[in-house]
Amino acid sequence: MNLDPRSMIAMAGVMSAIMAIVLLFMRRYYPPSIRGVGAWAAAPLLWLASTVLFGARGLIPDWLSLVLANQLLVLGTVTYYMGTRSFMGQPAIWRPWNWLMAGTTLVFIVLTYWIPHYALRVGFFTVVMEVLYLAQMRFMLRHGGRNFPVRLVEVVLALHMGVLAVRLISILAGKAGSDLMEPSLFQTLYIGAYVITVLMLSIGAVLMATDRLRTELEHLATHDSLTNTLNRRALLQRCEDELERAQRYGNGPSIMMVDLDNFKAVNDTQGHQHGDAVLVHFAERTRQVLRRGDRLGRYGGEEFLVLLPGADTAAALGVAQRIHATLAAGHPLDCEVSIGLTSWTGSHETLDAMLSRADAALYRAKNEGRNRTVVA
Secondary structure, eight states, rough: OOOOHHHHHHHHHHHHHHHHHHHHHHHHSSSSSSTTTHHHHHHHHHHHHHHHHTBBBBBBBBIIIIIIIHHHHHHHHHHHHHHHHTTTOOOOOOOHHHHHHHHHHHHHIIIIIOOOHHHHHHHHHHHHHHHHHHHHHHHHHHHHOOOHHHHHHHHHHHHHHHHHHHHHHHHHOOOOOSSSTOOOOOOOOOOOHHHHHHHHHHHHHHHHHHHHHHHHHHHHBBBBBOSOOOOOOOOHHHHHHHHHHHHHHHOOOOEEEETTTHHHHHHHHHHHHHHHHHHHHHHHHHHHSTTTEEEEEEEEEEEEEEEETOOOOHHHHHHHHHHHHHTTTTTOOOOOOEEEEEEEOSTTOOOOHHHHHHHHHHHHHHHHSSSSSEOO
């Protein structure tokens, strides 16, 4: 059974309109740090305009229903690709694609008015779409990561590229048909594949943006907004998890309480903005000397906590020495710190006991002259 091409094109238009509305609302209410959503919203609007023009074939001039309709479809696909680039932190490079749009416009005009040949026009359009899909696929494989929404878009692109390849083969075999509105099996399959692709690409954009929002909210819930270190709640949870692991396997962690010396004087004499800059600098430099599995968190004010999984006292002292050294490199924001260090003592150990010992060691470091590490 062959469906009416106009009905299928209208279906694609309705789906484009719905997804454009969804993406426009997301663009309005999602944080500006999630880039590319605006371009993703514009793409289905362009596809919608294209389907309206295609559906009006025979009722409006060919330069609208053929040339402009095809170009809006191509422009929508380019816009979707630019949105993907922005979303993944890469610049939206329009210049080469603008040249492509200019060239394809000229070719469509020639194949509509000077050399009116349906099969050539469809074949050319198919090749252009293959190029666009290939560019997006290559970019996403390099920059997209492995999460489900990205994989979904990649699969949709790959499947539609396969459909386009079959279409190109059928054109070369002389089975292109005579008109877009011809109710044939081939036209039903090709237009149906386009309808599904438009819907799934838009859904993929929604899922990618939603997944990014979830990631950002999780980050905000677990990290200090100033220093980008773990906040107190998240860090203590990591400590509890590490102690549970030590209960099962042994080889427990060490913990360091780190306090910036004379920090109140910095705020009082140079202002809170300078004090914030010192805190950020401290966090950045300290992270650079920690091991991959170590965790740094802001315990409160100018006091930080360092979790060192699997580190005995000797290894933890080495980390403390690196912290002191990296903060004495001569940078204008360098500061002195006092460190209270304690290590896991066995299966009876509790987090409260370790924190109490580390805090007592920090207090001793302060009393003994600051800018030093004391072990408890």
